[in-house]
Structure formats: structure tokens, C-alpha cells
Amino acid sequence: MNAKSAPRAVGEGTTRTRLDRGRGALGPALELVHTGRAPTRAVLTAELGVTRATAGAVAAELEALGLIRVDARPGAAAGSQGRPSHRLALADDGPVALAAQVHADGFRAALVGLGGRIVATAPGCEIVDADPAKVLNSVVDAGAQLLRETGRRCVGAGLAVPSAVAEPEGTALNPLHLAWPAGAPVRDIFAERIRAAGITGPAFAANDINLAALAEHRHGAGRGARDLLCVATGHRGVGGALVLDGRLHTGSSGLALEVGHLTVHPEGRPCHCGSRGCLDVEADPLAFLTEAGRDPGPEVSLLQQANDLIRNQYADPAVRTAVEALIDRLGLGLAGLVNILNPDRIILGGLHRTLLDADPERLRAVVADRSLWGQSGVVPILACTLDHNSLVGAAELAWQPVLDDPLAALA
Structure with a gap:
């Protein structure tokens, strides 16, 4: 000191x-x-x-x-x-972390201070190139511009991607909804772009739902939970994450809690993994729009279309039926996870948060009815509360070395 x-x-x-x-x-x-x-x-x-x-x-x-x-x-x-x-x-004027998120409908860069506070954001791009190097080059350029404009010191950078990220290689194993090649070395590409842009500090990359859970556990709806289960669907697919005994659990190689590939409808839609009826294809925005008899439009993201349909047309019988169908499938998946993991809290993000808001009693009843732990004491099911929680979680990766040893990290 x-x-x-x-x-x-x-x-x-x-x-x-x-x-x-x-x-x-x-x-x-x-x-x-x-x-x-x-x-x-x-x-x-x-x-x-x-x-x-x-x-x-x-x-x-x-x-x-x-x-x-x-x-x-x-x-x-x-x-x-x-x-x-x-x-x-x-400190209001303290250092920041550069956070970046890539998803099926675009990408975003932001500067995030301590406490999970987003200091500045760059306008998001709506087109994601099939070459990850091009995308990450653009998102780092946007982040570097934010740093120049604000004059803030940067402690490091974190990237959230909609894919399982293998450890220790940092490769995106299944970026299915991005048209990126399987096994893309996203961490190495991101780190190289960070260095080339002259941005100081280490660079990290991880799965977006893992990072959402990390952010919610530290700053949002998961604060205070010991064993926290997070399940969310964003623009496409379904992801899950587990905070176990206060720490993000990623398994032996970073691939734990791929909950999107739990079967909840055995005769359902073919899944990218080769199975049928997985949560990934039965409880995401595209599945909801299809269930409600709506053709997805190109104007806005699938997530926004699904959310708007529930919020504005819930009285429509087709929409209500689709909501009930997805709640039942989601509840079945959550019940199975509760039986295995026995969490003390469940938080839901993306479209799943909207489904919870639409009919919380139905979802909680399905989970309680199908899970042993639910029958003995209902597990609290809450909505995620942070805006852009995957971005905040990406920043948490960059802040962690500072939290571990502030003197060494800021020397």
C-alpha cells in the first residue's frame, strides 16, 4: 500500500x-x-x-x-x-473496462465502471459478418473510440458471445446463430485486436449467459444467492448458467450448463445438436412466433417481435396459447434442473423474463409440480433486473484482476 x-x-x-x-x-x-x-x-x-x-x-x-x-x-x-x-x-471518474457483446442481430461496445455502471455505449451494428475477425475488429474500433472520447483509463476488455467457449483455448465451439465457423478462436482474435488498438489490460471472452449470470449475481436479481440458476433466451436459442457457492460454475472445460439442449418436447422440432425438441428450439423467440402463427419480419429482432407480441396482444387467443405452450416447456426444463441442482434462486432473462411477467403463477406451478424440491418448498423464480447484463458481465471479467489485486493490476 x-x-x-x-x-x-x-x-x-x-x-x-x-x-x-x-x-x-x-x-x-x-x-x-x-x-x-x-x-x-x-x-x-x-x-x-x-x-x-x-x-x-x-x-x-x-x-x-x-x-x-x-x-x-x-x-x-x-x-x-x-x-x-x-x-x-x-469513484465516478475512475477507470473503466471495455465490454463487447456479439449476438445474432448485431453487436455492441460499452465502457463499464466499477459497480456494473455503464459509462458509455457505442451505437450497435445490426449486421454480423460470417468472419469473426471482421466483427471483432469493428467492435474493438467502436470501443477504442469510446475510450478516446471519454479519456478514461482502461483496465482490460471482456467479450460476450452466444456460444459455448472452451477453456483454456478460448474457442467458440458452436456459434450456430452467427454463421461463424465452429471452434473460432474468439479470445485470441479479440486479444489481438485489443493490442492492435493500443488498449491496455488483459482481454477475455466467455459465453453470454454465463456473463449475464455473473453480472446479475453481483449487481442484480441474483445478489445474495448462494446457488443461482440463470436461464435466458435472447435473439436466438436458450442458454443457462450456474453460480455455485457464490462462484460462476463453468465445468472442467468451460462447457457446463448447456441447458438449451435439454429435451422438453420429444416429438418437437429438430435441433442443431442432432436431437429433437430441445429448449433451444422450443422456447426461444422464433419458437414463440411460430407457435403464435406469426411470420417473423425483418424490421426488428426476433426478441423484440416476440416481446412486443406478448405485451401488446396478449388478449389474442393464439398469443395466449403460445405463451402457455412456451411456459409449459420452459417449466419442464427448469423442473429438471431444479431436481439436479437444487438452486436457492432461479432468474430468467430475455423472452423468458417476459413469459414470467405474463403468467408467473403458471410457470411457478409447472416447476413446483414437476420437481421434488419444488414440491417441498417452491424455488423463487425472479426476472433478471440489469439492462445489458451480458455486457456488464463481460466487464466483470476485465475487472476481476483488479478485484483480486488492485495494486498489481493498476501498477
Whole structure:
């Protein structure tokens, strides 16, 4: 830690002793403020299990690094007793991560600060080239332009893609809805483009639903859950992710929770995986539009068409029947996952969030009726709350080295 920024020792030994104790607490302290779990220095002290003096030194160093702000005039929290505590907040003008997302209907770049706050976004592109290098070059160019315009320091970059991403290679194994070749080395391409653009910091890539779950767990509807199941459908297909004991679970090679290939309708539509009736083709926007007897139009994304149909024409019997059919299929898949995983919370994103809003009781009843754990105690099913959660999750990848060791990452 920076000796210049630490307060004088008060009843805790030498300044050097306090600094040495606080150095290892910098990362945990930053994560507590980042996730909103330490709004004051008193809470930070309790969560870290250190003395007030050490917590003060840690907060001062994080402030010196430009990551947080410490309120110079402490105020008492509502209903609290004892002396007031200094409030902690994330720095409004601090560093950012470059986040990028590619999906079937375009791509988007953004700058994301600590706390999952989107600082700036670039206009999204609606055409995705079949060559991943061309797409990633364009999205990095858009991100680099945002960095130039804002003048922010960049800690790294993260990319969300609608494909399973194999570890440790960083290859997109099945980007089916992008027309990209199977096994495209998306992480290497992204990292090379990041370096070529002169953007500092490491580059990462991961599955978009995994990143949505990570973001929701830290900043949204999944906050506080220990074992969190996230299932979502965006523009095409269905994805799932699991936060297990507070950590994103990706399996031995990054391919865990490919829930889109759970069979929920054995005589249903052929799936890209070679099976039939998978969630991927039975509970996504295209499946809903087909079920409702609507021909997809080219004007807007399939997701927007499906959402608009439910929100604006739910009284139409064909639309209501399609909603019920998809809820039943989704509920069947969720029940199977509940039986296997026993999560303490389920969150739904994309079209699935809209289905939940349309008829929450039906979905919860299907899950409870088909799952052992549901029958003994209904698992809460909630809607995702973050806008652009996959983008926020992509930024979390880039922020993680800073959360692990702020001094080393920002040196």
C-alpha cells in the first residue's frame, strides 16, 4: 500500500504493520464496495474482520488508486447507534473496462465502471459478418473510440458471445446463430485486436449467459444467492448458467450448463445438436412466433417481435396459447434442473423474463409440480433486473484482476 495515503497509527502498532495487514485486504475490500455490500467504513471493518484503523488505511489506499471515494464528513445511518461512519462510494471518474457483446442481430461496445455502471455505449451494428475477425475488429474500433472520447483509463476488455467457449483455448465451439465457423478462436482474435488498438489490460471472452449470470449475481436479481440458476433466451436459442457457492460454475472445460439442449418436447422440432425438441428450439423467440402463427419480419429482432407480441396482444387467443405452450416447456426444463441442482434462486432473462411477467403463477406451478424440491418448498423464480447484463458481465471479467489485486493490476 501507499504509505503516503495511510492515516497515522492509532492503537494498532506501527504504520508499517497496519499497511502490511491492509495490503491483503485491498481486493476483498474493493469487491465489497463494488458489489454494494460495504456502504460505510464501519460495515467494511466488520466484513473484513479488521480494526477500524486498518479499514481506514485500506479505504484510503483504494481512494488514492482512484477507485473509491470516502466521504470526508461521516453521517449516521438511519436507525443506527454510536458514532457516525464514513460513507464509501465508487469513484465516478475512475477507470473503466471495455465490454463487447456479439449476438445474432448485431453487436455492441460499452465502457463499464466499477459497480456494473455503464459509462458509455457505442451505437450497435445490426449486421454480423460470417468472419469473426471482421466483427471483432469493428467492435474493438467502436470501443477504442469510446475510450478516446471519454479519456478514461482502461483496465482490460471482456467479450460476450452466444456460444459455448472452451477453456483454456478460448474457442467458440458452436456459434450456430452467427454463421461463424465452429471452434473460432474468439479470445485470441479479440486479444489481438485489443493490442492492435493500443488498449491496455488483459482481454477475455466467455459465453453470454454465463456473463449475464455473473453480472446479475453481483449487481442484480441474483445478489445474495448462494446457488443461482440463470436461464435466458435472447435473439436466438436458450442458454443457462450456474453460480455455485457464490462462484460462476463453468465445468472442467468451460462447457457446463448447456441447458438449451435439454429435451422438453420429444416429438418437437429438430435441433442443431442432432436431437429433437430441445429448449433451444422450443422456447426461444422464433419458437414463440411460430407457435403464435406469426411470420417473423425483418424490421426488428426476433426478441423484440416476440416481446412486443406478448405485451401488446396478449388478449389474442393464439398469443395466449403460445405463451402457455412456451411456459409449459420452459417449466419442464427448469423442473429438471431444479431436481439436479437444487438452486436457492432461479432468474430468467430475455423472452423468458417476459413469459414470467405474463403468467408467473403458471410457470411457478409447472416447476413446483414437476420437481421434488419444488414440491417441498417452491424455488423463487425472479426476472433478471440489469439492462445489458451480458455486457456488464463481460466487464466483470476485465475487472476481476483488479478485484483480486488492485495494486498489481493498476501498477
